[in-house]
Amino acid sequence: MAVCVETAAAELRDVYNSGKTRTYEWRVSQLKAMLKIAIHHEKELIEALNSDLGKHEHEAFLHEIAAVRSACRMALKQLHRWMKPEKVKTSMTTFPSSAEIVSEPFGVVLVISTWNYPILLSLEPVIAAISAGNAVVLKPSEVASATSSTMSKLLGQYMDVSAVKVVEGGIPETSALLEQKWDKIFYTGNSKVGRVVLAAAAKHLTPVILELGGKCPAIVDSDINLTVAARRIISGKWGCNSGQTCVSPDYMITTKDYAAKLVDALSSELERFYGKDPVNSKDMSKIINSRHFERLSKLLDEEKVSGKIVIGGQRDKANLKIAPTVILDAPEDSLIMNEEIFGPLLPIITVNNIKDGINLITSKEKPLAAYIFTNDKKLKEEFVQRVSAGGIGVNEVTLHLAEDTLPFGGVGESGMGSYHGKFSFDAFSHKKPVLYRGFNGEISARYPPYTPRKLKFLKAVLSGDIIGIIRALLGW
Amino acid sequence: MRDQSIPANKNKNCAFITKCSITKSGTISLSFFSASEMEDFLGLRRAFRAGKTRGIEWRMGQLRALLKLVAENEARFFEALEQDLGKHPVEAYRDEIGVIKKSADHALLNIKKWMAPKKGNLPLLLFPARAEVLPEPLGTVLIFGSWNFPISLTLDPLVGAISAGNTVVVKPSELAPACSSLICQTIPLYLDREAIRVVEGGSDVADKLLQQQWDKIFFTGSPRVGRIIMAAAAKHLTPVTLELGGKCPVILDSFTESDLKVVMKRIVGGKWGPCAGQACIGIDYLLVQQKQAPHLIESLKACIKKFYGDNVKSLQSICRIVNKNHFDRLCSLLEEPSVAASVVYGGSLDRENLVIEPTILLDPPVDSPIMTDEIFGPLLPIITLDKIEDSIDFINARPKPLALYAFTHNNKLKDQILQETSSGSVTFNDTMIQFICDSLPFGGVGQSGFGRYHGKYSFDTFSHEKAVLHRSFYLELEPRYPPWNDFKLEFIRLAYNFEYVGLLLLLLGLRRRYTSSRGH
Numbered sequence: 001m002a003v004c005v006e007t008a009a010a011e012l013r014d015v016y017n018s019g020k021t022r023t024y025e026w027r028v029s030q031l032k033a034m035l036k037i038a039i040h041h042e043k044e045l046i047e048a049l050n051s052d053l054g055k056h057e058h059e060a061f062l063h064e065i066a067a068v069r070s071a072c073r074m075a076l077k078q079l080h081r082w083m084k085p086e087k088v089k090t091s092m093t094t095f096p097s098s099a100e101i102v103s104e105p106f107g108v109v110l111v112i113s114t115w116n117y118p119i120l121l122s123l124e125p126v127i128a129a130i131s132a133g134n135a136v137v138l139k140p141s142e143v144a145s146a147t148s149s150t151m152s153k154l155l156g157q158y159m160d161v162s163a164v165k166v167v168e169g170g171i172p173e174t175s176a177l178l179e180q181k182w183d184k185i186f187y188t189g190n191s192k193v194g195r196v197v198l199a200a201a202a203k204h205l206t207p208v209i210l211e212l213g214g215k216c217p218a219i220v221d222s223d224i225n226l227t228v229a230a231r232r233i234i235s236g237k238w239g240c241n242s243g244q245t246c247v248s249p250d251y252m253i254t255t256k257d258y259a260a261k262l263v264d265a266l267s268s269e270l271e272r273f274y275g276k277d278p279v280n281s282k283d284m285s286k287i288i289n290s291r292h293f294e295r296l297s298k299l300l301d302e303e304k305v306s307g308k309i310v311i312g313g314q315r316d317k318a319n320l321k322i323a324p325t326v327i328l329d330a331p332e333d334s335l336i337m338n339e340e341i342f343g344p345l346l347p348i349i350t351v352n353n354i355k356d357g358i359n360l361i362t363s364k365e366k367p368l369a370a371y372i373f374t375n376d377k378k379l380k381e382e383f384v385q386r387v388s389a390g391g392i393g394v395n396e397v398t399l400h401l402a403e404d405t406l407p408f409g410g411v412g413e414s415g416m417g418s419y420h421g422k423f424s425f426d427a428f429s430h431k432k433p434v435l436y437r438g439f440n441g442e443i444s445a446r447y448p449p450y451t452p453r454k455l456k457f458l459k460a461v462l463s464g465d466i467i468g469i470i471r472a473l474l475g476w
Numbered sequence: 477m478r479d480q481s482i483p484a485n486k487n488k489n490c491a492f493i494t495k496c497s498i499t500k501s502g503t504i505s506l507s508f509f510s511a512s513e514m515e516d517f518l519g520l521r522r523a524f525r526a527g528k529t530r531g532i533e534w535r536m537g538q539l540r541a542l543l544k545l546v547a548e549n550e551a552r553f554f555e556a557l558e559q560d561l562g563k564h565p566v567e568a569y570r571d572e573i574g575v576i577k578k579s580a581d582h583a584l585l586n587i588k589k590w591m592a593p594k595k596g597n598l599p600l601l602l603f604p605a606r607a608e609v610l611p612e613p614l615g616t617v618l619i620f621g622s623w624n625f626p627i628s629l630t631l632d633p634l635v636g637a638i639s640a641g642n643t644v645v646v647k648p649s650e651l652a653p654a655c656s657s658l659i660c661q662t663i664p665l666y667l668d669r670e671a672i673r674v675v676e677g678g679s680d681v682a683d684k685l686l687q688q689q690w691d692k693i694f695f696t697g698s699p700r701v702g703r704i705i706m707a708a709a710a711k712h713l714t715p716v717t718l719e720l721g722g723k724c725p726v727i728l729d730s731f732t733e734s735d736l737k738v739v740m741k742r743i744v745g746g747k748w749g750p751c752a753g754q755a756c757i758g759i760d761y762l763l764v765q766q767k768q769a770p771h772l773i774e775s776l777k778a779c780i781k782k783f784y785g786d787n788v789k790s791l792q793s794i795c796r797i798v799n800k801n802h803f804d805r806l807c808s809l810l811e812e813p814s815v816a817a818s819v820v821y822g823g824s825l826d827r828e829n830l831v832i833e834p835t836i837l838l839d840p841p842v843d844s845p846i847m848t849d850e851i852f853g854p855l856l857p858i859i860t861l862d863k864i865e866d867s868i869d870f871i872n873a874r875p876k877p878l879a880l881y882a883f884t885h886n887n888k889l890k891d892q893i894l895q896e897t898s899s900g901s902v903t904f905n906d907t908m909i910q911f912i913c914d915s916l917p918f919g920g921v922g923q924s925g926f927g928r929y930h931g932k933y934s935f936d937t938f939s940h941e942k943a944v945l946h947r948s949f950y951l952e953l954e955p956r957y958p959p960w961n962d963f964k965l966e967f968i969r970l971a972y973n974f975e976y977v978g979l980l981l982l983l984l985g986l987r988r989r990y991t992s993s994r995g996h
Contacts, residue, residue: 448793
């Protein structure tokens with residue numbers, strides 16, 4: 001396998017160096033090909049998602065297929081504009097001159113994807129890499145094996161395989177890929193592997209984007225439209241791959257007085273969404289595999305937690321389903337409060353004063369997203385200013401991802417770099433500044449032999465002090 | 477054994493890393509504080525968490541204080557630069573003091589604008605909602621300075637870190653000890669000690685610093701050390717900016733005699749002007765058409781003599797080599813017989829004063845170290861080509877440099893250079909000057925690094941751009957929620973295409989619903 005990877009990387013480099021992927025025409029042809037895959041093979045892709053994740057067709061369409069089509073269409077529409085150099089003003093210090101910033105591809109890039117949104121998180125970065133003119137290798141997650149092989153087959157059929165390759169496999173293949181030199185690496189996954197990717201990239205000084213995760217908190221204030229809030233929380237938690245989503249609310253914070261109301265609201269809305277027997281609901285994804293199922297079971301079975309389940313808790317090991325489960329006041333030192341849950345379990349932590357919630361959040365690692373439900377303007381302002389996270393949602397969860405004018409990415413433990421919309425194109429481009437000078441307006445003060453008069457002149461030029469420049473020129 | 481905390485430079489606010497123990501016999505042994513004893517780092521984190529550095533008043537106050545520091549200590553900076561590098565005050569102002577002043581002034585003028593949230597445009601579908609991108613500081617950041625521009629490459633990133641609202645640890649390069657010491661002495665006197673600290677020392681101190689967790693690391697230096705920094709940063713998922721170097725080429729097309737005078741000044745000034753060639757964006761080598769070479773060499777010689785003189789013992793207005801290690805490294809580049817034979821001008825060495833005469837080589841072997849390693853010194857190889865367009869392949873066969881320079885009037889060649897080569901930046905018909913253009917990002921690509929700064933890019937490099945979406949509780953979109961049905965799927969399809977008319981018709985029951993097996 002190591003030989004294959006090396007050969008593939010070398011092939012891509014030759015193709016990239018030929019300049020093929022840099023033309024507008026090539027990029028458009030590839031984006032159109034990708035769009036064809038997302039339109040004509042929708043059924044096949046949805047079936048693969050159902051096979052890997054038990055993802056309902058509607059959720060699969062909403063979160064994966066439609067988003068990929070949207071990304072292709074936006075890139076096709078905007079590419080001309082994105083590719084144009086950006087004219088930039090110059091100042092007195094370099095007068096006379098003109099300048100621009102030219103976007104150029106990095107070269108040959110590696111996209112490592114993950115299993116929870118295996119289509120979206122594979123194809124959206126690949127679309128970004130292609131629109132920026134790079135040659136690309138995609139390594140889909142082996143954990144979502146049906147989608148991995150479906151994507152491999154379809155990309156092999158539709159895309160220019162000399163410049164867009166898929167390498168399937170597990171840890172050995174990923175390690176072999178990371179040994180190679182890439183011009184950029186885009187990784188989506190967990191922070192443990194994120195560190196491995198960054199360390200491997202360090203050997204070649206490769207810049208990296210890491211889309212990681214974290215414990216995304218949601219504060220629920222009192223005096224709000226609790227029904228609407230509950231629905232939004234449920235759709236962002238259990239409606240998103242059964243909570244196996246990097247931006248799902250991981251845990252909630254509310255006041256001791258309000259907790260009962262919140263639990264009631266969640267309980268009744270959950271029943272509306274998933275019925276009385278949610279473990280068997282077809283509208284919720286299953287847990288990806290038995291390893292994660294065991295991991296989540298362990299979180300629930302911990303002695304200090306098991307007695308605090310207030311909603312759900314039912315499990316179906318054979319079908320890898322866990323019912324929407326809410327836990328009230330799990331202790332700070334419990335497992336469930338110390339690792340990213342990534343599943344359909346939702347702890348609610350109660351505090352005396354809702355503001356304590358902000359302190360609790362800022363005492364932990366920076367998450368990929370943080371949410372607050374409130375009508376209190378001051379509380380909202382304080383939350384937005386003080387809580388550092390990849391992104392913030394006010395009275396909403398996860399929706400900020402759908403907005404292409406907002407960059408999507410983490411900070412601290414939740415990652416580095418961002419994408420979506422034009423940020424995707426920028427993520428895979430080197431922004432090269434170009435300065436044009438003529439031969440007029442020579443400033444001899446730049447050159448030796450140095451004199452005090454030259455020093456005066458330089459001081460004036462560097463401060464943009466026109467009077468000073470005139471005085472220096474006149475010898476005053 | 478008596479323990480005493482004796483700072484290395486008599487200023488009790490710096491160099492807290494080093495603790496001296498005086499034994500019974502009077503000898504002094506040095507040890508380092510352990511991580512838990514580095515109370516000052518925690519103090520920086522506490523100051524950040526308390527919000528001390530976030531307000532615009534604090535940031536502007538610190539920038540003004542930095543300007544005052546530079547203005548009031550200008551003579552001392554000139555002296556330190558003369559001591560460390562033999563840098564002339566004019567060069568020192570142009571490349572160091574003036575750069576800091578310009579950057580801090582620019583930041584003061586623009587910081588309010590930079591700090592303001594950027595509004596995002598939202599589609600009607602999400603009405604009512606508001607989106608914005610809010611820049612926020614990363615937290616506590618670490619800046620490694622370099623020795624060749626020990627003031628500007630240490631303090632210019634500091635301008636960025638402060639304007640973005642971070643707390644900062646600065647580690648100047650130990651290879652420029654007078655400048656390092658001066659920075660260490662002056663910063664605590666002018667800047668907020670609770671938020672900005674200076675740590676002096678060598679690679680052992682750097683290693684200790686790298687074991688701590690930082691919210692960002694900004695490094696200027698060599699690719700070799702860049703790899704070490706990045707590997708250390710990986711353990712904590714710390715984002716880094718690496719400003720490295722490379723072999724910056726100059727493509728020299730043909731010129732009229734009058735243009736040539738200006739071209740010569742810019743090339744000679746761009747090679748030996750910045751720290752005697754010890755500069756990351758300094759010219760490394762020239763590419764020229766073969767028949768131009770003789771005239772080029774004569775013109776270069778004339779200009780060099782005019783700028784610097786021609787006696788290695790009495791060269792004017794040129795820096796010396798930073799230390800014996802680098803001096804010996806540069807000498808070894810000239811040792812190989814085929815390289816030595818290619819020297820056409822200069823080559824005189826003065827080891828005692830660490831001075832190397834401006835030296836020109838004509839066509840040294842392209843696989844010799846002088847053509848494979850970054851020279852970082854006053855040696856200028858000229859490589860001749862059959863035609864100037866061949867320079868593109870020559871450059872592309874080598875790692876991407878931090879800067880590429882091209883002197884030409886030929887627009888077709890300019891386009892070819894822009895489209896077919898890759899470098900941190902490109903400058904046409906001049907050298908070095910892109911460094912002081914604040915509207916252009918300054919940074920590398922490939923082996924020359926990643927990340928960028930200068931102007932607003934400095935602010936951005938030390939900021940996290942946080943996306944914020946505000947929604948109200950009204951106008952709920954039912955089709956978002958399960959239980960799922962075909963109506964909801966159709967709604968979602970139309971919504972993704974922003975087909976508002978279709979949506980309206982659907983809601984009014986006037987649109988036929990498609991079954992889910994039909995895609996569009």
